[in-house]
Amino acid sequence: MNYPVESGLLKAMKSIDLIKKVEEETRHLFDGVNNNCYVNQKRVLDIFRQHRVSPLHFNPSTGYGYNDLGRETLESMYAQIFGGQDALVRSQIISGTHAIAGCLTALLGNSDLLVCAPGNPYDTLLKVITGPRGLTSRGIEFQVSKPDDAGGINLTDLEMLVESKPRVVLLQRSRGYSLERRSLTMAEIEKAIQAIKAKSPESIVLIDNCYGEFVETTEPGHAGADIIAGSLIKNPGGGLAAGGGYVVGKSDLVEAVADHLVAPGLGKEIGPSLYDLRTVYQGLFMAPHVVGEALKGAILLAGVMDELGFEVEPGAGAIRGDIVQAVRLKSREELERFVNTVQSHSPVDSHVRPEFAPLPGYTDEIIMAAGTFVQGSSIELSCDGPLRPPYTAFFQGGLSYQHCRYVTAALIELITTTTILVTT
Numbered sequence: 198m199n200y201p202v203e204s205g206l207l208k209a210m211k212s213i214d215l216i217k218k219v220e221e222e223t224r225h226l227f228d229g230v231n232n233n234c235y236v237n238q239k240r241v242l243d244i245f246r247q248h249r250v251s252p253l254h255f256n257p258s259t260g261y262g263y264n265d266l267g268r269e270t271l272e273s274m275y276a277q278i279f280g281g282q283d284a285l286v287r288s289q290i291i292s293g294t295h296a297i298a299g300c301l302t303a304l305l306g307n308s309d310l311l312v313c314a315p316g317n318p319y320d321t322l323l324k325v326i327t328g329p330r331g332l333t334s335r336g337i338e339f340q341v342s343k344p345d346d347a348g349g350i351n352l353t354d355l356e357m358l359v360e361s362k363p364r365v366v367l368l369q370r371s372r373g374y375s376l377e378r379r380s381l382t383m384a385e386i387e388k389a390i391q392a393i394k395a396k397s398p399e400s401i402v403l404i405d406n407c408y409g410e411f412v413e414t415t416e417p418g419h420a421g422a423d424i425i426a427g428s429l430i431k432n433p434g435g436g437l438a439a440g441g442g443y444v445v446g447k448s449d450l451v452e453a454v455a456d457h458l459v460a461p462g463l464g465k466e467i468g469p470s471l472y473d474l475r476t477v478y479q480g481l482f483m484a485p486h487v488v489g490e491a492l493k494g495a496i497l498l499a500g501v502m503d504e505l506g507f508e509v510e511p512g513a514g515a516i517r518g519d520i521v522q523a524v525r526l527k528s529r530e531e532l533e534r535f536v537n538t539v540q541s542h543s544p545v546d547s548h549v550r551p552e553f554a555p556l557p558g559y560t561d562e563i564i565m566a567a568g569t570f571v572q573g574s575s576i577e578l579s580c581d582g583p584l585r586p587p588y589t590a591f592f593q594g595g596l597s598y599q600h601c602r603y604v605t606a607a608l609i610e611l612i613t614t615t616t617i618l619v620t621t
């Protein structure tokens with residue numbers, strides 16, 4: 198396929214003109230993002246007000262961390278925001294995978310069944326389940342519900358698997374790094390939860406909420422999920438939290454996860470914040486806005502890349518359940534150049550050249566643009582691609598829409614001036 202470069206369309210057009218054209222065409226989508234952003238900002242702010250957050254809450258605790266007011270208040274706020282009774286919000290939870298794996302290990306026992314939908318969970322979690330020391334090696338049964346043709350939940354298939362009364366059903370909200378499936382909307386999550394509960398009321402519905410927080414105006418707890426987990430260096434950390442993970446849900450389940458992650462009987466009572474909690478509070482306050490910036494960046498990129506003849510997932514105008522934007526490229530070289538362009542237009546390590554390399558938890562080598570303030574933060578503008586066809590760049594995040602816009606302009610320049618990218 199020829200990019201329209203050769204048709205002359207783009208030769209005559211500066212990158213900024215193309216950006217403005219796409220912005221004009223997607224104005225209604227930006228309006229939609231702004232509306233959700235307002236609703237979420239108001240919701241989050243009201244929770245700050247109800248909890249009478251003051252500078253006192255930012256003080257760190259030490260040692261065991263008993264009676265840590267900042268931690269306890271933050272956890273109560275997270276519970277409310279994500280629709281649960283209780284929460285764990287801890288720097289001792291290192292990542293999203295750590296939070297989700299903690300839930301699975303705490304809630305599943307020998308010969309219990311775990312069902313995942315739609316399709317396999319993301320690479321790293323699949324290793325947690327089926328890897329050498331994974332859940333299946335300890336006698337846990339594992340079944341995957343196939344996605345439907347559009348990459349969403351296949352309700353008929355899921356209902357059939359749920360007949361076997363799984364102990365846990367794990368629904369992944371984001372597409373992750375997959376083209377086989379798309380993100381789930383809250384309406385779809387709610388429908389799936391109702392279908393699961395109708396067949397098997399005792400099953401625990403666990404939501405991998407990564408990349409989905411604040412994309413819509415409700416969260417999985419409001420849709421009936423029993424337990425939800427995610428990462429603080431994605432959406433809810435607002436780009437400010439330096440690390441950590443969260444678990445929100447029914448009190449008894451959160452207690453079970455805390456007992457597993459800390460020690461039986463100690464549960465939620467200990468866990469010092471050690472460092473200033475201000476960034477976690479401030480990040481939560483900023484999160485609705487930051488997610489809005491990232492979504493606008495994703496819409497712009499999708500619109501521009503589509504104009505340039507690339508396949509994009511989701512399309513600019515598609516309903517979004519997460520902040521991930523996939524752009525399908527044609528070769529390893531293209532992927533490398535895209536990722537390098539993102540890296541060289543980052544605030545941190547702009548002089549560094551990313552290369553393909555193995556990463557723990559992943560099957561294929563990965564190339565990653567991560568010119569981020571917080572290591573590995575993917576609410577900051579970042580771009581990754583596994584070394585496998587179809588060579589696909591997964592973009593996510595962006596603390597500032599104007600930064601996303603600048604990177605998009607740089608990608609347009611790359612495409613219109615590099616011969617390697619004009620392929621047939």
Ligand SMILES: *Cc1c(COP(=O)(O)O)cnc(C)c1O
Pocket residue numbers: 292293294295319321369371372373374405407408428
């Ligand atoms: C990023 C991500 C996670 C969590 O990954 P960590 O890197 O362990 O924080 C979980 N689920 C999905 C779908 C993700 O994309």
